[in-house]
Structure formats: C-alpha cells, structure tokens
Amino acid sequence: DTAVSQTPKYLVTQMGNDKSIKCEQNLGHDTMYWYKQDSKKFLKIMFSYNNKELIINETVPNRFSPKSPDKAHLNLHINSLELGDSAVYFCASSPVGSSYNSPLHFGNGTRLTVT
Amino acid sequence: AQTVTQSQPEMSVQEAETVTLSCTYDTSESDYYLFWYKQPPSRQMILVIRQEAYKQQNATENRFSVNFQKAAKSFSLKISDSQLGDAAMYFCAYGTLRFGAGTRLTVKP
Known part of the structure; x- marks a missing residue:
C-alpha cells in the first residue's frame, strides 16, 4: 500500500490553464504539506495543514490554493499557470505533534511542465 | 529565519569507502530537529x-551516522562502506521548514 500518493505523476499544460494535483495519505498523520522542487533541485515549503487547518503559508502567489477536505487529503489547485510554475511538486505528511520535529513521508512527486 | 547550507554541490566516493557530506544551519531556537533525506534518480524522497x-x-x-556539533551549528552525514545504491541527491533539512540545496553523491565502482 502506498503511504502518500499523489496524482498525476506528470502534468503538461499550457500557460494560462488551471490545474489540480491531488494527494492522499493512509498513514493516519495529522499534518500534510506541499513542497516545490525547482529545476536546480532546491526544495521549498509552500503550505502545511494540520488536521485540515492551514498552519504554514509561505510566500506563494495566490494563484496557488491548497484545499484539505479531510486530514487524509491535501490537494493543490493552480490558476493561470505560468512558465515559472514548471517544477516537481511534492506532497508529504508527518505524524501527530509539532510539525517541525517530525520526519516527512513524501509522495513520489508530480512533474508539472508549463509550455 | 532558519537557513540551511550545503556547501558541496557534488561529491564522489569509491565503492566501499567512506564519505562525509557537510551541512550547516542557522537558528535562534534551542530545541529543534535535523534530518538528512536521500533522493535517488527515481525522485522519491x-x-x-x-x-x-x-x-x-x-x-x-x-x-549512516551524523556528526552533530550544536555550538557550531553543523550537522554532517557520514556514509560508511559506500554502495552503488547510495548514489543520489542528499538534502539536509531543518525540521520540515528548510532544506539545503542538496549534494549530489556519485559512487564509483
């Protein structure tokens, strides 16, 4: 059983389109995250949710909107896609407790290519 | 704000030998957690x-072992008896918030 699964694995779309990436975890974790890994492999946190509540919102354009329907799911919707949004997006989860001291369990990533 | 620095963009090691990857960080907190993550070509962290x-x-x-020097804010990763499967990007992380730029490790047979 996959612990953290995200779909799709690859996403190719044109500038201006709106797209969503879905993430689900079956580990029973309370905290979920979205990270962006750019072409230079630099990994940066975007959002964090704890039990469906937003607790971290880094400096991310408001074209990016996370949604957590329940604590096992955290989806990422991106409006008006731009070339600079091309990256690998990772979903992750961590166990109950402070989100800063828990090891992360990552999904396999979604490679988004905007043309 | 916390920062994490990995000063070695690339490292290589001979199979069966030992290699150390460097990481330094900056924080004003006294209690925190540090992590090393591996990202092989499969992309999985x-x-x-x-x-x-x-x-x-x-x-x-x-x-795998670490050399943690709290006063120096240093957190290096030592890989002993390196194996071909250790070839990957290695990321140092401060909690869940900050990641270093990564070190690409090559293992030579």
Whole structure:
C-alpha cells in the first residue's frame, strides 16, 4: 500500500490553464504539506495543514490554493499557470505533534511542465 | 529565519569507502530537529537519519551516522562502506521548514 500518493505523476499544460494535483495519505498523520522542487533541485515549503487547518503559508502567489477536505487529503489547485510554475511538486505528511520535529513521508512527486 | 547550507554541490566516493557530506544551519531556537533525506534518480524522497538537538549523542542508522556539533551549528552525514545504491541527491533539512540545496553523491565502482 502506498503511504502518500499523489496524482498525476506528470502534468503538461499550457500557460494560462488551471490545474489540480491531488494527494492522499493512509498513514493516519495529522499534518500534510506541499513542497516545490525547482529545476536546480532546491526544495521549498509552500503550505502545511494540520488536521485540515492551514498552519504554514509561505510566500506563494495566490494563484496557488491548497484545499484539505479531510486530514487524509491535501490537494493543490493552480490558476493561470505560468512558465515559472514548471517544477516537481511534492506532497508529504508527518505524524501527530509539532510539525517541525517530525520526519516527512513524501509522495513520489508530480512533474508539472508549463509550455 | 532558519537557513540551511550545503556547501558541496557534488561529491564522489569509491565503492566501499567512506564519505562525509557537510551541512550547516542557522537558528535562534534551542530545541529543534535535523534530518538528512536521500533522493535517488527515481525522485522519491527518503528519510535517511534524524537528530534531535537536545540529544548530545550522534544518531546512527546502520552505515549512516551524523556528526552533530550544536555550538557550531553543523550537522554532517557520514556514509560508511559506500554502495552503488547510495548514489543520489542528499538534502539536509531543518525540521520540515528548510532544506539545503542538496549534494549530489556519485559512487564509483
């Protein structure tokens, strides 16, 4: 059983389109995250949710909107896609407790290519 | 704000030998956790080892160990008896918030 699964694995779309990436975890974790890994492999946190509540919102354009329907799911919707949004997006989860001291369990990533 | 620095963009090691990857960080907190993650070509991010700042003893996981120097804010990863499967990008992380730029490790047969 996959612990953290995200779909799709690859996403190719044109500038201006709106797209969503879905993430689900079956580990029973309370905290979920979205990270962006750019072409230079630099990994940066975007959002964090704890039990469906937003607790971290880094400096991310408001074209990016996370949604957590329940604590096992955290989806990422991106409006008006731009070339600079091309990256690998990772979903992750961590166990109950402070989100800063828990090891992360990552999904396999979604490679988004905007043309 | 916390920062994490990995000063070695690339490292290489001969199979069966030992290699050390460097990481320094900056924080004003006294209690925190540090992690090393591995990202092989498959793209999957995998936890390698973690260190709790209030523990003086360095963490070890089989062939992986850390040298944690809290005063110097240094957190290096030592890989002993390197194997071909260790070839990957290695990321140092401060909690869940900050990652270093990564070190690409090549293992030569």
